[in-house]
Amino acid sequence: MKKGTRIASGILLVFVFLFSLLSVGFSAQEVILNSIPDKSPGEDVVISGQTVFDEIVVKVLRPNSTILYINTLKGKNFNDKVTLPADSPEGTYTVVAGKGSVVDIKTFNVVRKQSSLPSSSSEVLIPNTKEAENQAGVQPSQKEDIKQTDKTALPEITIDNSGIIRPKISQLSEERLDVKLDESSVTKALQMQVSKKKILTLDLKISKPLVQYNIALPSRVFTASFDVQEVLVNTDELSLKLPADLLKEKNIDNNKQIEILIKKVENSNIPSEIRAAVGKRPIYEIGFYQDLKKLNFERPTNSIKISIAYTPGVEELSGIENLVMLHINDDGKAEVVSNSKYVANSKRMVANVNSFSKFAVGYISKKFDDLKNYSWAEKAVSSLATRNIISGADQNSFRPQEYIKRGEFVKWLVNALGLDAQYSSNFEDVKKDSIYWREVAIAKALGIAKGYANKFKPEDYITREDMMVLVVRALEVANKPMVKTKSSLATKFYDSSDISSYAQDSISVLVANDLIKGNSKNQILPRKFATRAEAAQLLFRIFFKWE
Numbered sequence: 001m002k003k004g005t006r007i008a009s010g011i012l013l014v015f016v017f018l019f020s021l022l023s024v025g026f027s028a029q030e031v032i033l034n035s036i037p038d039k040s041p042g043e044d045v046v047i048s049g050q051t052v053f054d055e056i057v058v059k060v061l062r063p064n065s066t067i068l069y070i071n072t073l074k075g076k077n078f079n080d081k082v083t084l085p086a087d088s089p090e091g092t093y094t095v096v097a098g099k100g101s102v103v104d105i106k107t108f109n110v111v112r113k114q115s116s117l118p119s120s121s122s123e124v125l126i127p128n129t130k131e132a133e134n135q136a137g138v139q140p141s142q143k144e145d146i147k148q149t150d151k152t153a154l155p156e157i158t159i160d161n162s163g164i165i166r167p168k169i170s171q172l173s174e175e176r177l178d179v180k181l182d183e184s185s186v187t188k189a190l191q192m193q194v195s196k197k198k199i200l201t202l203d204l205k206i207s208k209p210l211v212q213y214n215i216a217l218p219s220r221v222f223t224a225s226f227d228v229q230e231v232l233v234n235t236d237e238l239s240l241k242l243p244a245d246l247l248k249e250k251n252i253d254n255n256k257q258i259e260i261l262i263k264k265v266e267n268s269n270i271p272s273e274i275r276a277a278v279g280k281r282p283i284y285e286i287g288f289y290q291d292l293k294k295l296n297f298e299r300p301t302n303s304i305k306i307s308i309a310y311t312p313g314v315e316e317l318s319g320i321e322n323l324v325m326l327h328i329n330d331d332g333k334a335e336v337v338s339n340s341k342y343v344a345n346s347k348r349m350v351a352n353v354n355s356f357s358k359f360a361v362g363y364i365s366k367k368f369d370d371l372k373n374y375s376w377a378e379k380a381v382s383s384l385a386t387r388n389i390i391s392g393a394d395q396n397s398f399r400p401q402e403y404i405k406r407g408e409f410v411k412w413l414v415n416a417l418g419l420d421a422q423y424s425s426n427f428e429d430v431k432k433d434s435i436y437w438r439e440v441a442i443a444k445a446l447g448i449a450k451g452y453a454n455k456f457k458p459e460d461y462i463t464r465e466d467m468m469v470l471v472v473r474a475l476e477v478a479n480k481p482m483v484k485t486k487s488s489l490a491t492k493f494y495d496s497s498d499i500s501s502y503a504q505d506s507i508s509v510l511v512a513n514d515l516i517k518g519n520s521k522n523q524i525l526p527r528k529f530a531t532r533a534e535a536a537q538l539l540f541r542i543f544f545k546w547e
Contacts (some may be wrong), residue, residue: 009153031056031098036108040090045095045108048079053099055453057292061159066178067214070261071328072287073097084110085174089177098292103119157185163192164201180216180257190228200244201232206422209236215260218469219290222247238262238284239348241305250297252290258410261287265358274326274334282329283362284307288356302339303351308362310349312342320344321383321544322365328358329528337366338387339418350547352418361517365445368398377533380540389415389543390536400533407458409467409535410443411436416539417478421445434458448473456504465526468516470544479505480546485512493524498528515541 023138043185047058060421078097088110099339157168157179167179179202190198200221204213213235219227223246224526231242240262247258265283267275286306288295312320327341337359340351349361366386371378381398383392390412392398404412407430423445426432430440443449448470449456460466475482489508490499499507503526510516516538518524525532 008321024124029104030102031104031107033095033097033104036095036106038109038111039084040111040113041084042086043084045082045093047081047082047097048077048097048251049097049104050077051097051099052076053102055294056097056099057289057294058095059292060099061094061096063089063093065094067259068093068176068213070214070259070287070289074330085176087174089131096292100291100293103292113290123425131167139367153175154489155179157181159185159189159192159194161192163189164182164203165189167206168205169206175210176212176214177206177210178214179204181218183218183220184224186218186221186228189543190226190488197230198228199232200224200226202234204233204235207236211264215262215264216257217260217381219247219252219254219256223252223254225254233260233262235262237282238286239266239305239307240286243299243303246304247288247295247297248297250295252295256290258295259289259518261285261289263287266359270328270358270360271332271334274328277364278326278360279361279363281363283358283360284308284311285358286356297355299354300353302418303486304353304356306353306359307343307346307348307350308359308361309347310342311347316363319363319379321379321534321540322363322386323349324362324364324386325349326360326362327353327481328360330357334360334486336362336387338389338415340387341544341547345428368392368396370397371400372531374400377537380536383531384412384416384536384540384543390539394535398532400536402532403461404532404535405458406456406462406466407434407436407440409462409530410449411439411460412535413448413470413474414439414442416543417474417480419446419448419474419478427451427454429455430458443470443474446474446477447473447475461529463527464524464530465500465507467530467538468510468526469503469506471515471538472509475542482509483512490524492522494522495524495526499524513545517546 030053031049033047036045036047039045045060047060050304055072056078057070057072058080059067063066073080079392090110090112092107092109095108096103098104154241155169158166158168160166165181165535167177167183186200189200193199215233221228221231222242224245226244228244233240235240252258263285264284267280267283270278270283270501306325308325310323312323316323320342323342324336325337327337328334337351340349342349357504364386366382368381368385371381377400381390381400385392385398419442421442423441426437426441426444430437436458440449440456442453452455485508489511490496490504492511507516507524507526516524
C-alpha cells in the first residue's frame with residue numbers, strides 16, 4: 001500500500017471513530033435542557049432544549065421541592081416560558097424535563113432585588129423533603145445539587161369529624177396551592193365517615209382566587225384499592241368528581257403518588273378560532289401526572305364531572321342556555337361538551353366528560369333561517385343544535401314544521417339524556433348505516449325502545465303520545481327525580497278520550513313534572529304526529545330541568 005493511501009485510510013478511520021462517538025453521545029442524551037440564568041421574582045424563566053421524544057413533561061420545583069409549574073411540551077426543539085410570582089422565595093429552583101425516568105435537570109437561583117418586598121412566612125408544617133424529591137422524578141445522584149434553602153412548606157392538613165380534608169392555611173403566596181396526602185391521611189379521612197359509600201373529599205376553598213392547584217394523592221386511591229367510591233376535589237374556581245377506579249386499567253406505579261394539576265389558562269393560549277366564543281370567560285387545564293409522565297386516558301362513559309364557577313354578565317342572562325363548556329384537546333381542537341349547561345342555583349357550568357385537557361366556558365348560539373314563524377321553539381332548537389343533541393335538515397334550515405321520524409327522535413332523546421349502554425344487536429328493520437342505528441340500539445338495550453316482533457319502524461312518523469311514552473321510560477332509566485302520579489292528570493285535557501290506555505300514565509307524569517302542557521284549546525293531540533319543533537321543545541325542557 002502506498003504511503004498516501006495509508007494516510008487517507010487512517011484519516012477516514014479516525015473520522016468514522018469520532019462520528020460514532022458523537023452518535024453514541026447524542027443517543028444517550030435523549031433530553032438536553034439549556035442552561036437557565038439566575039432570576040429575580042417576577043421575571044420570566046425560559047425553558048428550552050432538544051429531545052428525541054415527540055412529547056415531554058417539564059416541571060419547575062421551588063427550593064423546597066414543591067411544584068411551581070408543570071406543563072407538557074411537544075416537538076423535538078421545545079420552548080416554554082413561566083413567569084416567577086412576585087413573592088417567589090429566594091433559593092435554588094430546579095427544572096426537570098423528560099419522559100418517565102429519562103430526564104435532564106438544570107438549576108437556577110432566584111435572588112430578590114433590594115427594592116422587592118421581603119418574603120412572607122406562614123405557619124405550616126415542614127414536608128418530607130426526600131419524599132418530595134422522589135415525586136419530582138429527581139434521580140438520587142442529582143439530589144445533592146438541589147439546595148433546600150426555602151423554608152416555605154406544604155400546608156398542614158386537617159380532617160374534620162365528617163372526614164373532609166382541608167389544608168390549614170394562615171397565609172398563601174404565589175396564587176398557588178400545593179396539597180399532598182399520604183395513605184395514612186386518606187385512611188383516617190375514610191374512617192371518620194359513617195356512610196357505607198365512602199367519598200374522599202378535599203375541600204380546597206380558601207376564598208381567594210388562585211391560578212394553580214397541585215394535588216398529590218396515593219395512586220391506590222384511583223385504582224379501586226381503597227375503600228372509596230368517589231373522590232371530590234372542591235376549589236373556589238373549579239370542582240371535580242372522580243370515580244375511584246379512574247386509573248384501574250392504567251399501567252401506573254402503585255407505590256408512587258398521582259399529581260393532579262388544575263391550572264387557569266390565558267385566552268391567548270387557546271385556538272384563535274374559539275377565542276371570540278370564550279372571550280374573558282374562565283379557561284382551565286386539568287391533568288394527571290406520575291413522575292414526568294402525563295397520564296392520558298379516555299373513559300368508556302362520561303363518569304367524570306366538572307363544574308366551573310361563573311357569573312353571567314347582564315347581556316348573557318336572556319340567553320343563558322347558550323352558555324356551554326368547550327373541551328380543547330391536546331391538538332388544539334375544540335368541541336362543545338354536549339351535556340354541559342349552566343346551573344343558576346350554584347352559579348356554575350357543569351358537564352360530564354370522559355377525559356382531561358383544557359376546558360373553557362363559552363357562549364355560542366346556532367341560528368337557522370327558517371325559524372322566524374316558530375319563535376316559541378327558536379331558543380330550544382338553537383341551544384340543542386349548538387350541543388349537537390339535535391340536528392338541522394342542513395346547515396341553514398331546521399324544517400320545524402316537518403314531522404319527526406321514530407328513529408331520529410330516539411337519537412335526539414338518547415343524546416339529550418347522555419345515555420349509553422353495551423349492545424350487541426338492534427331491531428331487524430334498523431339499517432346499520434342509518435344515522436340513528438347506535439342510539440336505537442342503546443334504547444333497545446336499556447328497555448326504552450321495545451318495538452313489536454323485533455321491529456321498531458324507525459322511518460315511520462312518531463305520534464305525540466308515543467313520544468311521551470319513550471320520554472318517561474328514558475327519564476326512569478336516567479334516574480331523574482320525578483313527581484310520580486297516576487293517570488288521572490291525563491283526563492284534564494279536552495281530548496283525553498283520544499289518549500291510548502298505554503300512554504295515560506306517561507302523559508300524567510309529564511304533566512305533573514311541568515314538561516308538557518295543552519294548547520290554547522286545552523288539547524294534548526295524542527295521536528297527532530309530532531313535529532321537529534315540538535320534539536325539540538320537549539327535549540329542551542327535559543335537558544334544562546335537571547343538573
